[in-house]
Amino acid sequence: MINPFEIMETINMIREENLDIRTITMGISLLDCIGDDSNICSGKVYDKITSCAEKLVSCGNDIEKEYGIPIINKRISVTPISIVAQSSGDYVKFARAMDKAAKEVGVNFIGGYSALVHKGYTKGDEEFINSIPEALSTTNLVCSSVNIGSTRSGINMDAVGKMGNIIKDTAKASEKDAGFACAKLVVFCNAVPDNPFMAGAFHGVGEGECVINVGVSGPGVVKCALEKVKDGDFGVIADTIKKTAFKITRMGQLVATEASKRLGVPFGIVDLSLAPTPAVGDSVAYILEEIGLEKCGAPGTTAALALLNDAVKKGGTMASSYVGGLSGAFIPVSEDAGMIAAARSGALSLEKLEAMTCVCSVGIDMVVVPGDTTADTISGIIADEAAIGMINSKTTAVRLIPACGKKVGDTVEFGGLLGSGPVMPVSKYNCSEFIARGGRIPAPLHSLKN
Amino acid sequence: MKAIITVLGEDRVGIIAKVSSLLADEGINILDISQTIMQDVFTMIMLVDISGSTSKISDISEKLDACGKELGVSITIKHEDLFKSMHRI
Structure with a gap:
């Protein structure tokens, strides 16, 4: 036994x-x-x-x-x-x-x-x-x-x-x-064709007739595991996250295999993303704070997130026969109690979020911006985020909600897994001329990397 | 199919008796049983074979849940493979 x-x-x-x-x-x-x-x-x-x-x-x-x-x-x-x-x-x-x-x-x-x-x-x-x-x-x-x-x-x-x-x-x-x-x-x-998470899931053209993809979760489990190694250095932290991610992913693999068998549909991938929910105790931001930050968004946040994201992948990869999708820590603001609190208190800005997306999946996600934010400013934010993805060969995304009639300080309630979002300030400086140029930013060079 | 039943809560007279008689009524064979106090909580873990039962695991789970409420403890039943996959390579 x-x-x-x-x-x-x-x-x-x-x-x-x-x-x-x-x-x-x-x-x-x-x-x-x-x-x-x-x-x-x-x-x-x-x-x-x-x-x-x-x-x-x-x-x-x-x-x-x-x-x-x-x-x-x-x-x-x-x-x-x-x-x-x-x-x-x-x-x-x-x-x-x-x-x-x-x-x-x-x-x-x-x-x-x-x-x-x-x-x-x-x-x-x-x-x-x-x-x-x-x-x-x-x-x-x-x-x-x-x-x-x-x-x-x-x-x-x-x-x-x-x-x-x-x-x-x-x-x-x-x-x-x-x-x-x-x-x-x-x-x-860099959208992926086998992502099981919404709102970005689609079945890519290189995929089979019908597949089962599974997305696991577990920020709460990682946070609780880290609470037990309060005095550990970064080696201990990374190791603890890896072991926890392994166990979480094994459960995902079990469910994926079983669902695929019962439905008679091939198993595609397990997505290793740590996906938060607005429930207290199911937050990626709280993991970062457990690692030693007063608030998510404080200096050190990007480094902590980089460690978390990498350790989750290392632990999860061995636990599943096929890993794919987005596989990384998600940082959707409205869907994460710790992110909501950090944004509300001013600790987390849109600019810091952008920096964080350089080291994790997926991007500026579920961020509510003032209703009077211009289309060009939104395009500018999309361009910045896309540039991070393009240069770093990773998926990045933008899911912004310009809430009509709302201004900084207001909160928008979505309910359920989508949570509630504080309206975050955006830069007041204009990028219209930049967006109006049109055309295509050429593909980047993949050598001479510095 | 093998499953693992856990009973957590405050110790009192008759927990094992009640749970095992429910299992006997369902035709479920107890293969192994261990009982301990873990962090001040009464913890009983049973390995059972439910292949002899005519009930579905979801129905057994509901009955155990009701039994747990009666006893003031929390009872779960989960497929053995869940634990095997998480803790064994």
């Missing part, structure tokens, strides 16, 4: 430290739904999603009960709709079909209302991007992402400029919900 202390460690992780499987995400290819009649195509999209994912939720619930592991979300990601619907047009119809299918099978989000325009856009891509505000404000569960840059192709600055306006329009279209639709829209550089 397994050692009683090990048994109790697992029981405590689940009972006291918020250990859970954050998401089982089924990736579904919609490439076989392409055609020139939008009614027929969107009908095929609905049919394919509902037939592939028919048992996803019940299977997740069965595993949850049998293994005694909380599985918080069951989700779906699909082939980017800009590709699927480009010959038929009428994009919003596809968003509605996705929304209806997601509700039918009982998942809580469906991702893939996406476009990949990192080098340039086709006519269809442009029309698709224009449809995002309507698609997100007239559906409930559909999530959207746009990839505007990559290390290999540079940054499509025309798309960056456009996305500033799209984010503003999306906020306006969901004004009555304080711009909530923007929480379902991510702008990426």
Whole structure:
């Protein structure tokens, strides 16, 4: 029999430290739904999603009960709709079909209302991007992402400029919900095709017909483990995080393998990200503070985060046969109690967040900015974040919510896993001329690195 | 299939009796049992074989939960593989 202390460690992780499987995400290819009649195509999209994912939720619930592991979300990601619907047009119809299918099978989000325009856009891509505000404000569960840059192709600055306006329009279209639709829209550089986490999940074109990807969680477990090594130096801290990440990931691997077996769908990857929730004790910011910072955002935060992110990957990689997705610590402001507190007290600024994104996944995430922030300023923030991703060969993203009518100091409530966000100040200096240039920032050099 | 049952809470008369009679009624065989006081908490750990039971693990879990409430303790049942995967390579 397994050692009683090990048994109790697992029981405590689940009972006291918020250990859970954050998401089982089924990736579904919609490439076989392409055609020139939008009614027929969107009908095929609905049919394919509902037939592939028919048992996803019940299977997740069965595993949850049998293994005694909380599985918080069951989700779906699909082939980017800009590709699927480009010959038929009428994009919003596809968003509605996705929304209806997601509700039918009982998942809580469906991702893939996406476009990949990192080098340039086709006519269809442009029309698709224009449809995002309507698609997100007239559906409930559909999530959207746009990839505007990559290390290999540079940054499509025309798309960056456009996305500033799209984010503003999306906020306006969901004004009555304080711009909530923007929480379902991510702008990426180096987007990954197998990410199980929302809002940025989509099923890339190099992926198989249908796969199961799993995202684990566990900031609370890491923090509790670190509380036991208060006097340890950084070697001890890194080691403790690695061991904890290993255990968390093994649980993710177990669930992924079991779900894949039961659903008869191949196992894709386990995403090693430490994903926080607004629940107290499930915060990445509190881990950083446990390492020795008075508040997240204090000098030393970037170094602490770099250590955390790297140790999580080192521990997790050995625990799973296939690791992928975003795999790193998430720092979404509104979804993390410690980040909310740090932003509210002024310890954490947008600029510090940007520095932190250089060493972790994913980017400026779930940040609420004043409603009067201009589209160009948002584009400027996107460009900065994309530049970090492009130069460092990593994924970066921006998920900003310009909350209509709100100003610095106000708070916007999203509820549930999306939490609540204090409105953070943005630089008052203008970047309009920079954004207006348009064109493409060339791909970076990969030698002479200093 | 093997599962691990844990009982945590304040020690009192009849915890083992009550839990084991529930398991007997369900046709669940107890393979190993250990009991200790861990950080002042009564901790009982049982390794059981539930393949002889006609009930689903989720139903057993609900019954154990109700039994735990009656006794003022917390009872969980989890698949053995969860512990094996986390603690054994």
